[in-house]
Amino acid sequence: MLVDLVKKTALAATISIGFGSAAFAQSGDPIVFGGVLPLTGWGADAGEYNRRGYELWEKQVNAAGGLLDRPVEVKIYDDASDPTTTARLYERLITEDEVDVLLAPWSDDMTMPATTVAEKYGKPMVTGGATLDAIWGRGYQHVNGLLPSSYDYVGVPMRFIADMDGIKTVAILNNELTYTTGFGDAAAKNAEELGLEVVMHETYGADTTDFTALLTKARSANPDLVVGGTGGEDAVQILRQAKENDLNPKAFYFTIAPVDPEFVRLLGDSAEYVFGTTEWEPSLTALEGVDAFIAGYTEEYGEEPVEDVATSYGLAQVMAAAVESAGELDDAKISKALRTLEVPTVFGTYKVDPETGVQTGKKIYVMQIQDGERHILAPEANATATVRFPTPAWGDR
Amino acid sequence: MPELLTILISGLLMGCIYALLAGGLTLIWGVMGIVNLAHGEALMLGCFAALYFAATGFVPPLAIVVFGPLFFLFGVLLYVTIIRRIVNAPELMSLLLTFGLSIFIKNVAVLAWGGELRIASYLEGSFAFGGIYVSKARLVAGLIAITISLGMYAFLRYARQGQAIRAVAFNRRIAEQCGINANAIYMIVFGLGTALAAAAGILAGTIFAFTPLVGEQFILKAFAITVLGGMGNFLGALIAALLLGVIEQSVTYFIDAQISAAAAFVIIILTLLFRPQGILGSR
Numbered sequence: 001m002l003v004d005l006v007k008k009t010a011l012a013a014t015i016s017i018g019f020g021s022a023a024f025a026q027s028g029d030p031i032v033f034g035g036v037l038p039l040t041g042w043g044a045d046a047g048e049y050n051r052r053g054y055e056l057w058e059k060q061v062n063a064a065g066g067l068l069d070r071p072v073e074v075k076i077y078d079d080a081s082d083p084t085t086t087a088r089l090y091e092r093l094i095t096e097d098e099v100d101v102l103l104a105p106w107s108d109d110m111t112m113p114a115t116t117v118a119e120k121y122g123k124p125m126v127t128g129g130a131t132l133d134a135i136w137g138r139g140y141q142h143v144n145g146l147l148p149s150s151y152d153y154v155g156v157p158m159r160f161i162a163d164m165d166g167i168k169t170v171a172i173l174n175n176e177l178t179y180t181t182g183f184g185d186a187a188a189k190n191a192e193e194l195g196l197e198v199v200m201h202e203t204y205g206a207d208t209t210d211f212t213a214l215l216t217k218a219r220s221a222n223p224d225l226v227v228g229g230t231g232g233e234d235a236v237q238i239l240r241q242a243k244e245n246d247l248n249p250k251a252f253y254f255t256i257a258p259v260d261p262e263f264v265r266l267l268g269d270s271a272e273y274v275f276g277t278t279e280w281e282p283s284l285t286a287l288e289g290v291d292a293f294i295a296g297y298t299e300e301y302g303e304e305p306v307e308d309v310a311t312s313y314g315l316a317q318v319m320a321a322a323v324e325s326a327g328e329l330d331d332a333k334i335s336k337a338l339r340t341l342e343v344p345t346v347f348g349t350y351k352v353d354p355e356t357g358v359q360t361g362k363k364i365y366v367m368q369i370q371d372g373e374r375h376i377l378a379p380e381a382n383a384t385a386t387v388r389f390p391t392p393a394w395g396d397r
Numbered sequence: 398m399p400e401l402l403t404i405l406i407s408g409l410l411m412g413c414i415y416a417l418l419a420g421g422l423t424l425i426w427g428v429m430g431i432v433n434l435a436h437g438e439a440l441m442l443g444c445f446a447a448l449y450f451a452a453t454g455f456v457p458p459l460a461i462v463v464f465g466p467l468f469f470l471f472g473v474l475l476y477v478t479i480i481r482r483i484v485n486a487p488e489l490m491s492l493l494l495t496f497g498l499s500i501f502i503k504n505v506a507v508l509a510w511g512g513e514l515r516i517a518s519y520l521e522g523s524f525a526f527g528g529i530y531v532s533k534a535r536l537v538a539g540l541i542a543i544t545i546s547l548g549m550y551a552f553l554r555y556a557r558q559g560q561a562i563r564a565v566a567f568n569r570r571i572a573e574q575c576g577i578n579a580n581a582i583y584m585i586v587f588g589l590g591t592a593l594a595a596a597a598g599i600l601a602g603t604i605f606a607f608t609p610l611v612g613e614q615f616i617l618k619a620f621a622i623t624v625l626g627g628m629g630n631f632l633g634a635l636i637a638a639l640l641l642g643v644i645e646q647s648v649t650y651f652i653d654a655q656i657s658a659a660a661a662f663v664i665i666i667l668t669l670l671f672r673p674q675g676i677l678g679s680r
Binding site: 044205206207214245262 | 400403404407408411512513514515516518521522523525530532533534535605606608613614645646647649650653654655657658659
């Protein structure tokens with residue numbers, strides 16, 4: 001995958017350079033949508049999926065006649081998963097490249113500085129792979145969320161699990177990264193509101209591979225629910241080592257990781273019964289335009305799209321709807337539209353609180369791995385399976 | 398109490414794998430005076446060797462028997478083509494060269510295999526007795542690692558070639574006067590060091606999921622161990638590695654997992670401040 005990525009990124013860079021300068025002289029110039037993604041480094045997997053979503057959107061919109069009678073062009077820079085670089089590259093997109101519309105970065109770590117840059121220049125931004133409550137706690141006028149906050153991301157499945165028999169205690173383990181710490185804190189807050197006792201809350205280093213000591217500690221605490229504020233690799237290591245250390249809660253819940261197909265591929269049977277949060281699945285066929293989106297993606301990449309692809313595609317749809325509503329490329333008008341519009345996208349409905357920009361329209365789904373597949377358990381209208389609970393002990397599987 | 402024994406055993410087993418990695422690093426450092434920043438990449442290649450070995454249906458740790466000699470030859474090849482040129486150069490040169498080599502190998506690996514997570518898993522679960530849990534894969538890996546390390550120590554201590562290696566490390570000129578071919582010794586040492594790191598990788602790949610960047614997670618620990626054990630001191634590295642394994646687990650258990658991640662840094666700083674020659678060093 002990465003080989004392709006490197007080639008395509010190189011190609012994309014060449015194309016942008018080749019056409020960039022000539023484009024200004026023409027009428028019917030493309031409307032340039034610019035964003036920064038982690039195409040290398042720890043966020044590379046998600047970054048690549050997001051890039052694919054933006055580029056598929058670009059292709060499909062141009063095939064359908066463009067935006068405001070002009071073609072669209074997507075321009076993506078790689079921040080190498082470094083938030084400082086993200087900020088610098090957004091400055092460049094805004095001040096040097098003078099792109100028309102901003103696209104979102106990926107993850108809270110990169111979104112925090114990126115939104116500050118966008119707000120400074122009054123450039124409207126809808127954040128994509130970001131849920132940290134702090135993003136919307138700063139009174140920014142040009143920043144809006146596509147995803148609900150961490151509080152709900154973790155809270156919806158926690159409320160679902162807390163309803164099950166015998167869930168009274170919870171152990172929270174979270175990665176030290178900004179977004180995973182946000183998940184850990186959100187889990188603690190939800191636990192308190194749900195009346196669950198937090199018997200352990202530990203933050204581990206981002207490079208941790210050996211979780212034996214932490215899991216031994218968790219086993220002593222004997223929690224009913226284990227919540228992992230994880231990003232990907234760490235969830236895989238934790239679950240494998242939970243098996244080795246015979247940690248047997250009634251339920252495992254991890255953030256982010258379970259929606260990545262890699263999770264099941266690497267863990268096999270050990271991934272069974274794991275709960276997660278999903279914001280999008282290919283089974284949600286009632287969403288507007290989703291058929292063409294899935295068909296287009298499958299044709300291009302030979303596999304079904306995952307959540308991160310739908311996120312960025314939907315995000316670009318929201319930006320385009322705001323541009324269309326404004327009728328021109330006027331940042332103030334686009335910003336205003338983003339606070340008031342309700343936009344149906346392939347990812348779900350976009351609607352934010354007009355005061356804060358916090359997402360209120362998007363549904364969150366509780367997910368569980370069953371027989372190697374991701375299944376939606378709640379809300380009931382979208383459920384593709386019924387819950388399997390409690391999680392059997394490792395020795396009884 | 399069973400919890401304490403669980404983390405103690407787990408720390409010691411992890412330490413055995415660290416020892417294998419750090420043993421190679423300290424050997425190259427001590428004998429050749431080269432700080433090999435590409436050492437972690439040999440470990441990474443070992444992880445992938447275990448993966449391919451597992452894919453063919455063999456038990457991954459056995460990859461050491463097949464791939465060990467190949468990695469030795471790989472190390473020899475690196476020495477003959479590249480490393481040889483900087484043996485007597487200032488240390489900055491070896492840092493620059495091996496840093497470049499590290500970046501090169503990592504990126505070739507990413508291009509060849511992609512950046513996704515993998516694991517050469519074959520043994521799952523753990524042995525449990527009286528509330529003590531010992532991961533099966535980790536137990537096998539730790540025992541193999543300590544056997545190789547002790548074998549290596551015996552080789553350096555008692556074998557004629559091993560004595561020649563120590564002689565060159567002690568004083569190259571005098572060793573050469575006695576008829577030892579220092580260049581050949583350097584070649585052997587770099588080959589051995591590379592093979593040791595790869596063996597550590599083969600074993601680590603059966604325990605943890607890895608990407609082509611896995612070397613970065615381990616190299617710092619190897620440096621801390623080398624400093625703590627006394628640069629170039631093989632037995633010191635072995636003891637320091639076991640110590641680091643136990644310290645990491647204990648700090649996570651008793652204090653904080655995030656502080657545990659800093660254990661290696663703290664060890665480097667404290668050793669350099671209070672005992673720069675390392676625990677077994679005599680300088």
